[in-house]
Structure formats: C-alpha cells, structure tokens
Amino acid sequence: MGEFDLIKDYFEQSQTCDDFVQLSIGDDCALVTLPENSWLAITTDTMVEHTHFLPSISPQDLAYKAVATNLSDLAAMGAQPRWISLALTLPKADEVWLAAFSQSLLQTLKNYNVTLIGGDTTKGTLSVTITAQGLVEKGKALCxxxxxxxxxxxxxxxxxxxxxxxxxxxxxxxxxxxxxxxxxxxxxxxxxxxxxxxxxxxxxxxxxxxxxxxxxxxxxxxxxxxxxxxxxxxxxxxxxxxxxxxxxxxxxxxxxxxxxxxxxxxxxxxxxxxxxxxxxxxxxxxxxxxxxxxxxxxxxxxxxxxxxxxxxxxxxxxxxxxxxxxxx
Amino acid sequence: MGEFDLIKDYFEQSQTCDDFVQLSIGDDCALVTLPENSWLAITTDTMVEHTHFLPSISPQDLAYKAVATNLSDLAAMGAQPRWISLALTLPKADEVWLAAFSQSLLQTLKNYNVTLIGGDTTKGTLSVTITAQGLVEKGKALCxxxxxxxxxxxxxxxxxxxxxxxxxxxxxxxxxxxxxxxxxxxxxxxxxxxxxxxxxxxxxxxxxxxxxxxxxxxxxxxxxxxxxxxxxxxxxxxxxxxxxxxxxxxxxxxxxxxxxxxxxxxxxxxxxxxxxxxxxxxxxxxxxxxxxxxxxxxxxxxxxxxxxxxxxxxxxxxxxxxxxxxxx
The missing domain is CATH 3.90.650.10 (PurM-like C-terminal domain)
Known part of the structure; x- marks a missing residue:
C-alpha cells in the first residue's frame, strides 16, 4: 500500500455535504467559500506520541481526541466547526490501525457535521496535526x-x-x-x-x-x-x-x-x-x-x-x- | 524558556499587515475574513526529520523550504497566498536554532506578503507542518x-x-x-x-x-x-x-x-x-x-x-x- 492508495482507501470516503466546500481531498489545495457576515476561525493542534499520548492509546481514541481538542479551540471562540485538514505522520502503513483510526476520525467529524478537506500523510514518529476551521458571526467571536x-x-x-x-x-x-x-x-x-x-x-x-x-x-x-x-x-x-x-x-x-x-x-x-x-x-x-x-x-x-x-x-x-x- | 515565552519571543513579531486578518497569534483561534468573490484555497504539508530533510539542514533552509513547498501548492491552484499556521515540533528549546528558524520563516513570509496567524509548539522529533491559505477568484482555481x-x-x-x-x-x-x-x-x-x-x-x-x-x-x-x-x-x-x-x-x-x-x-x-x-x-x-x-x-x-x-x-x-x- 502506497501513500496515495492509503489516502484514497481510508480518508477519501463519502462525508457530510457542506455547501461551502467547493473542492475537497485530492487536489493541490481544498477550496472553500464563506457565507456572508461570517469570520473564519482557524486553529492548529499537534499530538505527538510520548508527549501527548502513550503508545498504548487505541487508534480510535487518538483520532477522537485529536479532533475534539481542535474543536474545543473553536468552541472557545464561539465558532461553529466546518472543516479540518489532517497531517498524519506514521511509522508504517499498518492497515488495521489505519482502518480503526480513519473510521473513528470520520465518524467523529460526522457527529459534529465537519468535513475532512485535505491533509498530508508522511513517514515518521506517530503524530497528528489538525487544522480546524469554523464560522463565527462577524465581530462576535469570544476573544x-x-x-x-x-x-x-x-x-x-x-x-x-x-x-x-x-x-x-x-x-x-x-x-x-x-x-x-x-x-x-x-x-x-x-x-x-x-x-x-x-x-x-x-x-x-x-x-x-x-x-x-x-x-x-x-x-x-x-x-x-x-x-x-x-x-x-x-x-x-x-x-x-x-x-x-x-x-x-x-x-x-x-x-x-x-x-x-x-x-x-x-x-x-x-x-x-x-x-x-x-x-x-x-x-x-x-x-x-x-x-x-x-x-x-x-x-x-x-x-x-x-x-x-x-x-x-x-x-x-x-x-x-x-x-x-x-x-x- | 517555556512554550509561551518561546512563541512570544520568536514568532509573535510584527508582521505584514493584512486587512483580512482580524486576530492573529495569541488566542484560541485566529480570525480572518475573505474579500467578496474569493474562494479560500487551503493546503497542508509536513516535513519530518530523516524523512524530508537531513539533521544537517540549517534552520534557515528548513524554515524557507517548509514555507516554499506550501506556497507552491497555492501556486498550483492559481491562488494568492495570504496566511499560514505553523505546527512546530522540537526536541528541545534551542534558542540559537529558534532565532535562526523564526527569522528565516518570518522573512520568507514577508517576501511573499504572508502573515503567520497561529500554530502550536510541541515537544518531539523535529517536524514542521504548515497549513497555508490563499485567495483565488471564485470559480477560477486551477484544478x-x-x-x-x-x-x-x-x-x-x-x-x-x-x-x-x-x-x-x-x-x-x-x-x-x-x-x-x-x-x-x-x-x-x-x-x-x-x-x-x-x-x-x-x-x-x-x-x-x-x-x-x-x-x-x-x-x-x-x-x-x-x-x-x-x-x-x-x-x-x-x-x-x-x-x-x-x-x-x-x-x-x-x-x-x-x-x-x-x-x-x-x-x-x-x-x-x-x-x-x-x-x-x-x-x-x-x-x-x-x-x-x-x-x-x-x-x-x-x-x-x-x-x-x-x-x-x-x-x-x-x-x-x-x-x-x-x-x-
């Protein structure tokens, strides 16, 4: 299994439909629009093995928590979450682990009505960086x-x-x-x-x-x-x-x-x-x-x-x- | 030097002024607006030590390349780059390294008229994930x-x-x-x-x-x-x-x-x-x-x-x- 098959098989699945997402996974960039009168709130959080979680963590819990901690930053601004990018660094392409991780990630996103719009898959120490984006009414964010x-x-x-x-x-x-x-x-x-x-x-x-x-x-x-x-x-x-x-x-x-x-x-x-x-x-x-x-x-x-x-x-x-x- | 001093000292410096950036580094999220008739192009790329670069790379070259490779994805969509988030994972807070890295990063961003709007600093194997965002005229992106x-x-x-x-x-x-x-x-x-x-x-x-x-x-x-x-x-x-x-x-x-x-x-x-x-x-x-x-x-x-x-x-x-x- 190569990098591109991996992305296709595990992350490029049907998702929540978001009218503001014009183009999702599979191009150089994702493309989104904003509704009028909205500001876009942007946050990034990284979770690194041994620093933020033990190697014993289940892929399901890791995926859930990586999403939840980013959405929490949006909550703290009063923003409604809309889409995320996922940068996933993996020591190897373990299909059992990836199936569990991606299923939990996509299910968690679905529960919060959030779309996975893109990302990057690389080789190295296990680490998950998510950039989450959400909408908040112009001038109304909680700062x-x-x-x-x-x-x-x-x-x-x-x-x-x-x-x-x-x-x-x-x-x-x-x-x-x-x-x-x-x-x-x-x-x-x-x-x-x-x-x-x-x-x-x-x-x-x-x-x-x-x-x-x-x-x-x-x-x-x-x-x-x-x-x-x-x-x-x-x-x-x-x-x-x-x-x-x-x-x-x-x-x-x-x-x-x-x-x-x-x-x-x-x-x-x-x-x-x-x-x-x-x-x-x-x-x-x-x-x-x-x-x-x-x-x-x-x-x-x-x-x-x-x-x-x-x-x-x-x-x-x-x-x-x-x-x-x-x-x- | 702690995590928050580090961000403040090295990354929270005066930058290019962008009218569309409402709130930058230092809150739970950054806040941005889009000009009318624009789509937002979003891309994420990770560079991991030993996978994407040798430990011998200079902090200046690493910072430059991490920015340039992300901007290249925006170029491939025909988008004009506007802001980035930086997720930086470091084995330790080495002040000489950080000074060189942040100076090169901010200078590169300045050259391209791009604002650093936020990010996350964590401990672990050296790794740089950037999420870059740019604007492209509605419906005109190069896909x-x-x-x-x-x-x-x-x-x-x-x-x-x-x-x-x-x-x-x-x-x-x-x-x-x-x-x-x-x-x-x-x-x-x-x-x-x-x-x-x-x-x-x-x-x-x-x-x-x-x-x-x-x-x-x-x-x-x-x-x-x-x-x-x-x-x-x-x-x-x-x-x-x-x-x-x-x-x-x-x-x-x-x-x-x-x-x-x-x-x-x-x-x-x-x-x-x-x-x-x-x-x-x-x-x-x-x-x-x-x-x-x-x-x-x-x-x-x-x-x-x-x-x-x-x-x-x-x-x-x-x-x-x-x-x-x-x-x-």
Whole structure:
C-alpha cells in the first residue's frame, strides 16, 4: 500500500455535504467559500506520541481526541466547526490501525457535521496535526482580550477529571469500576463544548478552553485583558467520581494544574448573568461561577494574576502553572 | 524558556499587515475574513526529520523550504497566498536554532506578503507542518480534474535540479563549484511559482506542482481528468548546471522520478496558447511545452497514463513512479 492508495482507501470516503466546500481531498489545495457576515476561525493542534499520548492509546481514541481538542479551540471562540485538514505522520502503513483510526476520525467529524478537506500523510514518529476551521458571526467571536473588571468567571462541566484519569492510566490502573472508567474516559474522550460556545456569543466577554489547567489558562485571559481575578476554590465544580477517588485538595490541584479538561472558562458581565442562566437551562452543560474579574494588582503581587479564596476567605496559594512543553 | 515565552519571543513579531486578518497569534483561534468573490484555497504539508530533510539542514533552509513547498501548492491552484499556521515540533528549546528558524520563516513570509496567524509548539522529533491559505477568484482555481484532450502540456523552469542537488548532498559533496551550488540551492531553496500560477488563471485548464516527479504528478492530472498524455523527453527543460554534471538520460530520470522541483506542470488549450505565450513574456519564468493531453489509452496500456517519445519517435520507457512514503 502506497501513500496515495492509503489516502484514497481510508480518508477519501463519502462525508457530510457542506455547501461551502467547493473542492475537497485530492487536489493541490481544498477550496472553500464563506457565507456572508461570517469570520473564519482557524486553529492548529499537534499530538505527538510520548508527549501527548502513550503508545498504548487505541487508534480510535487518538483520532477522537485529536479532533475534539481542535474543536474545543473553536468552541472557545464561539465558532461553529466546518472543516479540518489532517497531517498524519506514521511509522508504517499498518492497515488495521489505519482502518480503526480513519473510521473513528470520520465518524467523529460526522457527529459534529465537519468535513475532512485535505491533509498530508508522511513517514515518521506517530503524530497528528489538525487544522480546524469554523464560522463565527462577524465581530462576535469570544476573544481572550475582552474580559472586563466586574465580569463573573464561569467554568463548564467538572474540572480535574482528565488529570486524574491520566494519573490512573499512567499508574497502569485498568478502568474496572464506574469511577475509574469515568475519569479515564474524561481523559481519552473530552467533549468539545461547541453548543455552549455558540450560546455564549453575545453574552460572554472572553473565553478560553482549559487545556493546560485553570491556573495557567485563566492567566492568558488576564494578561490579554490586562486585569486580575479572584477565584474561590470552594466553588470549583468536581465530579462525584473524582471526589470518590481523591480528596478535595488533590482535586483542586488536578483542576488548577492538571490540564486537558477541555471545559470552557469564560467571563460574563453581571448585566448578562440572568440571560445567561436562563439560556443555560436549555443546555445539558452545567456551568459554575467560580469568581470574578478585578482590577490589576500591584506590581509586587503580579499585576495580571489570580488571588485565591476558600469559603470566602483569602488564602496563600500558588498552584503549579500547568503543563508547558519546554519547562522542567 | 517555556512554550509561551518561546512563541512570544520568536514568532509573535510584527508582521505584514493584512486587512483580512482580524486576530492573529495569541488566542484560541485566529480570525480572518475573505474579500467578496474569493474562494479560500487551503493546503497542508509536513516535513519530518530523516524523512524530508537531513539533521544537517540549517534552520534557515528548513524554515524557507517548509514555507516554499506550501506556497507552491497555492501556486498550483492559481491562488494568492495570504496566511499560514505553523505546527512546530522540537526536541528541545534551542534558542540559537529558534532565532535562526523564526527569522528565516518570518522573512520568507514577508517576501511573499504572508502573515503567520497561529500554530502550536510541541515537544518531539523535529517536524514542521504548515497549513497555508490563499485567495483565488471564485470559480477560477486551477484544478487537477479539468485537463481536456488537445491541451498542450507545459512545465515551468528546469526539471531534475532538485533531485541532483539532493544526490550531491547525500553523497557529502560540498557546494564548491557554480553548478554544485546551483543544484543544491535548487533542492534547499525551491521557488514557489506564485506569479506564474496567478497568470495561468483563465488560461490553463489544469495544473499541479511537481513535488514527487513529473511521471507521478502528471498522472494525478490524468487520473482526475480521465485522459492520457504524450510527452517528448527531448523537450524536457534542463538547466546548464544539470547537463554539465550529468548525462541527458540521468537528467531525464531526475526529472521524471526525482521530485521536489516545485515547478508547475499545467495544460493549456490550443486556443489560449498565443495569449499564454504573450503573457509569459512579462514573467521571468521560462515555460516549455513538453507534450499534449490525448484520449485515454486502451485498458491494457493503462487508460490514464503517459506515452513517451524521444525526438518525435515513440519509445518504450517506464520511469519509476517517484517518491512515495509507504512504498519500498
């Protein structure tokens, strides 16, 4: 099996029909159009073996997660996903692996109404780079730099599950009980919060998806928006499964520094709170207010940083800054 | 130096201003708009160490080539390049290497008026994946499937130089003489034929860029267009440097099976030939007619394949099909 047969056999299958895709896989480029009044949101994420996943990961989980983490970035902009390009680097053309990977990839794309429009297949260490693109109404995207003093800070879903699930996988624990299964699935199969993201357009000021841990990711909003935050740790939402297996302090660490939850963290101005809470009733994604945006602190305290509270009382707490590829 | 400092220090520098880029590096997604009456052309190419380049390649040459090969795909659609996303996988954060790589990347983008709008930086075997995007007038892109029987087949520039240059690099030859320098530069610094590509819009029926060798790449046009080709090998354009160092038969093999020339191969209907030849006078890219598109052959001969000639006489010739990652 050669490179071109491989692409044809596994990836050039019938897909969701998208009126805006003029030309898909099989030429030098794909060709797309945009509907009027739309901006195109573009994001790229790479997953490398040994860095982002263990060699033991199933091809199905790898394909799912590579798509989901990219769609999560679109969700964080309030964008509706439309198409992706796939750059797949493989050590060899293993047909069983490829059949499982491509089937999972195409099924995941179908579930989100997304078209695979092209890519590149090369030889090397296993690695998946996806460039995902989506549409958002002109001028309405949720950006990191638009948080305002007074905004309420929310997070979706529950935090820390993914880091706990990863710890279990790394320690070789198989997913025997409900809680273990839940936590490991939260690591392997994160849910991109796309419907929530689209709902937040026109309501939230700023948003980010939680890929590196709340402590690190929220700081990106603070730095870009030139403000600070107060977070009450007692408000952090945890799943029953996480609290069944870990104490609260450990759960907090997972949430703040663990990463890969792919929940959304966003800021809502108080005047939009009631509208937001009422729209939230139509979604099946719980969202929790965990703090608020405040004026920058003095230079000594880190101007654009986070002050932590527990049960309303300020505490002295410096959680780890979360995953960074090039820091020890 | 951490991941975020690295992106900030090396890649988040002032760039060409593009009115269509609404938001660039530093958020979950970049945001762009399209001008009216434009289609967006999208292409992705990966370069992996040991597969696409030797560890000895300079960071400057690597950055240049990663950009140029992607822009070449846009040229083959007749598209004008606008922005790229960069997924860079690095074994470590080597500041000297990164400074050289990013400077060359940004300078190359500037030369082509292209904006770096985002990407991802991860740890692993050195690998560069670029997704490049460009604009082409609605309905006017040069596709592989539109060649018609009777079209004249042209190639730009000279063929085979890159494969010869690679052979020299692999054999450890340093670029001492003019010819060696020329051939090695043609391998390391291919020129994306962007102006030619845009000129061909409305003139050529089909186009492809020559990345895997003429024999392999032309067949993509033939298969997609459901036709066959006749090529006269005596018309293949070779550089003086190639013919100074190799005999004509070896030059033909480089051209047909060697790849990485990143010249354009395109088909022009006879009624457009004089308009094409006159527009060509304003460009500094020589183009050579090497054959024509003909009706499909019988099934026994390979319906959508190439019949070779030399000095007008049919010859029995089956050149290697060119580079394929997963074929021996």
């Amino acid at each position: 990191r730099h638009q948080a305002k003093v007074g905004d309420l800070i929310y997070v979706s879903g529950s935090l820390g599950d993914s880091a706990a699930g990863l710890q279990q996988i790394l320690s070789g624990k198989s997913a025997v009980g409900f809680d273990e299964e839940f936590l490991q699935q939260r690591h392997l199969r994160p849910t991109p919060r796309l419907v929530l993201g689209e709902t937040l357009v026109g309501i939230a000021n700023a948003a980010i998806d939680l890929s590196d841990g709340l402590n690190s990711d929220l700081r990106h909003i603070l730095k870009r928006s030139q403000c600070a935050a107060e977070i009450d740790l007692s408000h952090l939402p945890f799943s029953p499964s996480l609290l069944n297996r870990y104490d609260r302090r450990q759960a907090e660490q997972f949430a703040l520094s663990g990463g890969e939850d792919y929940e959304l963290c966003f800021t809502v101005p108080p005047e939009n709170q009631s509208m937001f809470e009422s729209r939230l009733k139509n979604l099946d994604v719980p969202c929790t207010c965990i703090g608020r945006i405040v004026s920058p602190f003095g230079e000594k305290c880190g101007q654009f940083s986070i002050r932590f509270f527990r049960d309303g009382q300020p505490i002295d707490y410096s959680p780890n800054l979360g995953f960074d590829h090039f820091k020890e | 592989r499937h539109q060649a018609k029987v009777g079209d004249l087949i042209y190639v730009s520039g000279s063929l085979g130089d890159s494969a010869a240059g690679l052979q020299q690099i692999l054999s450890g030859k340093s670029a001492v003489g003019f010819d060696e320098e020329f051939l090695q530069q043609r391998h390391l610094r291919p020129t994306p034929r962007l102006v030619l590509g845009e000129t061909l819009v409305g003139i050529a029926n089909a186009a492809i860029d020559l990345s895997d060798g003429l024999n392999s790449d032309l067949r993509h046009i033939l298969k997609r267009s459901q036709c066959a080709a006749e090529i006269d090998l005596s018309h293949l354009p070779f550089s003086p440097s190639l013919l100074n160092r190799y005999d004509r038969r070896q030059a033909e093999q480089f051209a047909l099976s060697g790849g990485e020339d990143y010249e354009l191969c395109f088909t022009v209907p006879p009624e457009n030939q004089s308009m094409f030849e006159s527009r060509l006078k304003n460009l500094d890219v020589p183009c050579t007619c090497i054959g024509r598109i003909v009706s499909p052959f019988g099934e026994k001969c390979g319906q959508f394949s190439i019949r070779f000639f030399r000095d007008g006489q049919p010859i029995d010739y089956s050149p290697n099909l060119g580079f394929d990652h997963f074929k021996e």
